[in-house]
Amino acid sequence: MKNKLAIQVEGLKKVYGSGNTEVIAMRNASMHISYGEIVALLGPSGSGKSTFLTAVGLINPPTSGQITISDQLVLNGPEAVVNLKNFRKKHIGFVFQKSNLIPFLTARENVQIALEINNHSKKYSRNRAMELLSELGLADRADNFPPMLSGGQQQRVAICRALANKPAVILADEPTAALDSHLGEKVMELFRDVAHKYGTAVIVVTHDHRALGVFDTIYEMEDGIIKKGEGHV
Amino acid sequence: MNLAIKDIRHNLGRFIFTSIGIGMLLMIVMGMGGIYRGIIEDATLLIDDIGADIWIVQNDTRGPFAELSRIPRNISFRAQTIPGVATARTFVQHTIQRQYKEKQLRMSVVGLDWPIDKGQWVPLISGRILNQNHYEMIADQLLGLELGEKIKLGKNNYTVVGITANMISSGGDGIAFFTIQDALDIQFNQSGETTRLERNSRGVRMSKSDLGLKQPGLIEFAQQSSSKLPGLSDTQVSAVILKLSPGADLRKVMNIIKGWEDVSAYTSEGERQLLLTGSVEKVKKQIGLFSILLTIISAIIMALILYTLTLDKIHSIALLKLIGASNWVILKLILQQAFILGLSGYVIAYLLGQKIFPNFPRRVILTDGDLIQLGIIVLIISVVSSLLGIIKALKVKPNEALN
Numbered sequence: 001m002k003n004k005l006a007i008q009v010e011g012l013k014k015v016y017g018s019g020n021t022e023v024i025a026m027r028n029a030s031m032h033i034s035y036g037e038i039v040a041l042l043g044p045s046g047s048g049k050s051t052f053l054t055a056v057g058l059i060n061p062p063t064s065g066q067i068t069i070s071d072q073l074v075l076n077g078p079e080a081v082v083n084l085k086n087f088r089k090k091h092i093g094f095v096f097q098k099s100n101l102i103p104f105l106t107a108r109e110n111v112q113i114a115l116e117i118n119n120h121s122k123k124y125s126r127n128r129a130m131e132l133l134s135e136l137g138l139a140d141r142a143d144n145f146p147p148m149l150s151g152g153q154q155q156r157v158a159i160c161r162a163l164a165n166k167p168a169v170i171l172a173d174e175p176t177a178a179l180d181s182h183l184g185e186k187v188m189e190l191f192r193d194v195a196h197k198y199g200t201a202v203i204v205v206t207h208d209h210r211a212l213g214v215f216d217t218i219y220e221m222e223d224g225i226i227k228k229g230e231g232h233v
Numbered sequence: 234m235n236l237a238i239k240d241i242r243h244n245l246g247r248f249i250f251t252s253i254g255i256g257m258l259l260m261i262v263m264g265m266g267g268i269y270r271g272i273i274e275d276a277t278l279l280i281d282d283i284g285a286d287i288w289i290v291q292n293d294t295r296g297p298f299a300e301l302s303r304i305p306r307n308i309s310f311r312a313q314t315i316p317g318v319a320t321a322r323t324f325v326q327h328t329i330q331r332q333y334k335e336k337q338l339r340m341s342v343v344g345l346d347w348p349i350d351k352g353q354w355v356p357l358i359s360g361r362i363l364n365q366n367h368y369e370m371i372a373d374q375l376l377g378l379e380l381g382e383k384i385k386l387g388k389n390n391y392t393v394v395g396i397t398a399n400m401i402s403s404g405g406d407g408i409a410f411f412t413i414q415d416a417l418d419i420q421f422n423q424s425g426e427t428t429r430l431e432r433n434s435r436g437v438r439m440s441k442s443d444l445g446l447k448q449p450g451l452i453e454f455a456q457q458s459s460s461k462l463p464g465l466s467d468t469q470v471s472a473v474i475l476k477l478s479p480g481a482d483l484r485k486v487m488n489i490i491k492g493w494e495d496v497s498a499y500t501s502e503g504e505r506q507l508l509l510t511g512s513v514e515k516v517k518k519q520i521g522l523f524s525i526l527l528t529i530i531s532a533i534i535m536a537l538i539l540y541t542l543t544l545d546k547i548h549s550i551a552l553l554k555l556i557g558a559s560n561w562v563i564l565k566l567i568l569q570q571a572f573i574l575g576l577s578g579y580v581i582a583y584l585l586g587q588k589i590f591p592n593f594p595r596r597v598i599l600t601d602g603d604l605i606q607l608g609i610i611v612l613i614i615s616v617v618s619s620l621l622g623i624i625k626a627l628k629v630k631p632n633e634a635l636n
Contacts, residue, residue, distance in 0.1 A: 050635070059555070059632040089557020096635060102549045104243035109234060116234050117558045125234075145243065161556070173635060 005071075006035045006168045006201035007056065012065035014051050014224075025051040026062065026224040031203075033217075035168070038195040038202040040212060042229060043221035049205045050173065052221065056203065057092055057171050058084045070168045089118050093162025093200075097174040100158060101146040107157045108133060108142040114164040132160040136190070152183040159190060163198060170194070172204040181210055188214045236553075236562070237569035240546065251538055252574060256581025258531045263582050263607055264590060265524040267597035269517060274598050276403035276513045279343070280504050283324075284354050285474035286483060288499045289490060297326055297471035298403055298504065299511040304496055306413075309346070309473045315489050317481030322346035323470040325416040328406055333384060340376055340409045341402035344416025344470070352395065352410050360395035366412050371395035375407035387422030391415065403508060405595045417468055432456040528610060535578075536618035539571050543622030550626050551634035560627055567622045568615075575615035579608060 012029040015022055026048040033039055043049050054060035056067060058074060061084075067075040069091050074082055094100075101110045108129045115125035133142050136156045146154055155175055162170045172191065176184030188204070188211035195202040195216075204215070212218060218229035241248045280298070288297070289308055296302020312321040325344030330337055345352050345363065352362040352371050360380045363369045370391045372378040382393045391411065400408040411419065423431075432455075439445035439455040477486060483500065490498040499507065509517070543550075550563055583604070590597035 054632050054635065057555075059630075059635075085554075085557055085559070088555075094555055094634075100548075100552055100634060102552060104236075104240040104546075104549070105234075109239065113234055113236075113553070113558075114556045117553070117556060117562065122234070 004035050005032055006037070006069065007031070007033045007203075008066075008068040009052075009056060010066045010068075012052065012055055012062040012067070014048070014055060014060075015063045024224055026055070029065070029221075029224070029226040031056075031219060031226060033169070033201040033203065035201055036195055036199040037216045038192050038204065038214065039217040039219060040215040040229075041203060041205045041219045041221055041226070042207070042209070043205075047221045048224040049221050051224075052226070053171050053173055053203070053205055056169070057094060058088045089114075090165055091168045093165070093167040093170040095155065095158045095162050095170060095172040095175045097177045101154055101161075103146050106143050106145055107138060107149060107153075107160075110146070110157055111160045111164050114161045118165050128164060129160070132163055133157070136160055150183075151179050152186060155179065155183075155187050156190065159187075159194060163194060163200070166198070167200060170200050170202045172202065172206075174206055174208075175204060176206065176208050176211070184208055185211045235569070236566045237573060240566070240570065241573060248574075252577040252581055255531070255535060255538070255574060255578030256585060258527070258534060259578050259582035259607070259611065260585045260589070262524060262527045262531060263586050263599065263604075264593075264597055265520055265527060266603050266607060267586070267590060267599045268593070268595060269520040269524065270598040270600055270603060271596035272403075272405075272513055272516055272520070273509065275399075275401040275405065275596055276508045277505050278400065279326075279402070279408070280501055280508070282354055282356070282400075283474065284476060285322075285501055286477045287475040287486060287490065288324075288501070288504050289473040289475065289496050290471070290499070292494065292496050294497060295507045295511060297324065299507045302471050303469040304471075304473065306468055306470050308496060311493075312473055312475055312490070315475075315486055317477050317486050318475050319478040319481075320349055320476045322350050322474050322476075323413050324472045324474050325413055325420070325470050326402075327416075327420050327471070328402065328404060329386070329419065331386065338376065338384075339406050340372075341404065341406045342416050342419055343408050343410050344413035345410055347412035347414075355395070355397050355400065355410060357395045358398045360393070362395060363410070363412060364394070367415055368392060369394045369412075370415075371397055371410040373400040373407035373409065374398050375401065376409060378409075386419045389415070389418065399596060401596060403513060413470065417470070421468075528614070532614040532618050535571070535574070535614055536621050539567065539574070539619045540621045540625065542570060543567055543626055547625070547629055548634065551629045551631055554629065555631035555634045563626050564623055567619050567626055571615040571619035571622075572612070575611045579611045 009029060009031040012026055014026040015024050017023055029052055041049055041052065051060065055062045061075055061078045064077045066073060072082065074087055105113060111129035111132055112125045115128055116122065130139065130142060133139050136159065138153060138156055141149055141153055149157065176187050179187060191202050191204060192214040194200060219226050220229040289304065289312060290296040290302040291304050294300050294302045306323050309321040309323050312318055323346045326341060328339065328341050330339040347363055347366050355371055358374065363371065368389055368391050370393055372393050374396050378384065378393045380393055380396055383390045402408055436452050436456040439452045445452050477483060487498055487500065490496065553562060586599065
């Protein structure tokens with residue numbers, strides 16, 4: 001499974017504005033990631049990492065290039081080949097810099113909502129949410145609201161939510177930025193475990209160089225161009 | 234999962250206070266509608282309850298409620314002879330304001346044609362109807378008088394023998410029922426000095442007239458009690474009210490009375506319309522317009538509250554969209570909150586109103602029809618006022634969750 005491609009990104013280009021105000025945020029960005037593989041995307045601010053992530057997350061379509069997820073061509077340039085919203089909720093999970101949990105839902109409900117939105121029954125959604133929380137060591141925190149959880153616990157809930165619909169890809173944008181180094185390392189290890197255990201392809205955009213050991217592949221991005229990093233394992 | 238309920242549960246305190254605020258606003262809207270209904274009800278209550286088919290009043294007037302009316306008492310005898318008339322009763326109504334127990338006591342005095350009318354139609358909550366021709370009264374509870382209490386009006390003391398409820402004049406004063414004779418005594422009460430001066434004046438006028446000079450005995454005659462003077466008219470009343478026999482033709486009776494040139498006649502419905510299009514009309518319009526304004530203000534305030542509630546959730550809405558929630562999920566969240574807020578506000582308005590409205594000086598009548606109508610208006614307000622929030626929410630892009 002690990003060698004089968006979960007996501008293929010070919011020659012992505014993103015141009016903002018036009019004429020004198022034209023800015024090329026990403027050029028000829030390509031990336032192939034297998035199921036169960038965890039990759040890091042490093043790069044300074046403004047290098048185009050977020051543009052890449054939102055393009056792969058089907059939120060902000062590229063100007064040109066192709067994105068294929070689970071053998072399904074999804075975006076051909078800016079043209080959507082499938083219903084992006086439906087595809088996104090089934091195949092892509094997101095984890096962000098801040099935990100980004102819904103404040104008026106408990107930890108369990110935050111995971112459950114992702115399943116219910118995907119038309120799973122309430123009972124299944126509840127059980128699956130509890131199962132994921134238990135696996136990530138949060139069963140006793142299931143009924144706590146986000147402010148009652150530590151930063152690390154919140155990120156683990158967010159990972160549970162990202163995993164809920166058994167996505168092909170998890171996209172994580174600076175998931176350890178709000179955590180101390182110890183917790184950050186733990187979260188990165190969790191991503192690795194998740195990728196390997198569930199066979200999910202994980203792309204982590206990060207500045208954090210301390211936990212690079214967990215990644216199968218490291219990419220670097222600068223001025224909108226992606227290249228394999230020196231730290232490639 | 235019902236996101237609206239979850240959000241309310243999480244912000245319960247804020248939701249309760251917001252609901253109370255909206256509830257109080259809706260209570261005022263509800264109250265204005267109730268006051269509007271109360272004014273109409275109070276104005277027409279006497280006409281509806283007294284059981285008259287035709288009102289005979291002073292010629293060319295819209296009396297006795299919309300304007301003053303004075304007709305001789307003996308019109309009732311004339312009316313009684315019309316075929317189809319079962320009873321003809323005299324009717325007196327006037328308003329007095331007296332000092333009583335160091336307070337201003339304002340009452341609408343209604344005279345009943347005892348013994349034909351002893352107040353059988355007056356809804357009593359305690360006591361009895363009038364059993365004698367003098368010195369008894371039935372009082373509306375608004376007047377604050379108690380059963381057995383004696384009150385001096387003019388030269389006489391009147392005992393409260395019955396207490397009624399919701400008998401209010403169109404001016405909002407509690408009604409007190411007396412016999413016609415007592416009502417007239419209260420209305421035309423004069424001091425002994427006034428009577429003496431009037432009699433003396435009559436004597437002087439007579440002594441200066443040819444008749445007085447030729448027959449000096451008439452000067453003393455002119456100074457007698459006015460009731461003994463044939464030249465003076467009988468006491469006047471406000472109206473004569475007719476009850477027709479079963480099967481009698483109202484139109485025929487009306488046509489006969491219209492042939493009399495000294496009076497005007499109206500059906501009960503005609504009297505109702507005179508009141509509603511006359512003295513009550515402006516108050517009715519004013520309260521109606523005020524109610525509309527309040528409803529609009531409620532809608533604006535609700536819209537602002539719902540918009541603010543939506544703004545507070547913008548990040549969560551973006552996040553929901555990012556994880557694939559459809560617009561319908563977001564729409565449901567906002568609409569359900571609007572409905573819950575509107576519904577709880579409405580219930581609070583109703584419950585508060587039930588406690589507060591009875592303490593108002595005038596009746597506040599909440600009819601089922603008006604409550605249903607307001608319920609529908611609240612429903613519409615909930616939808617309309619949530620539009621701003623919905624528009625804002627639908628414009629949110631999923632990538633805003635990344636910020």
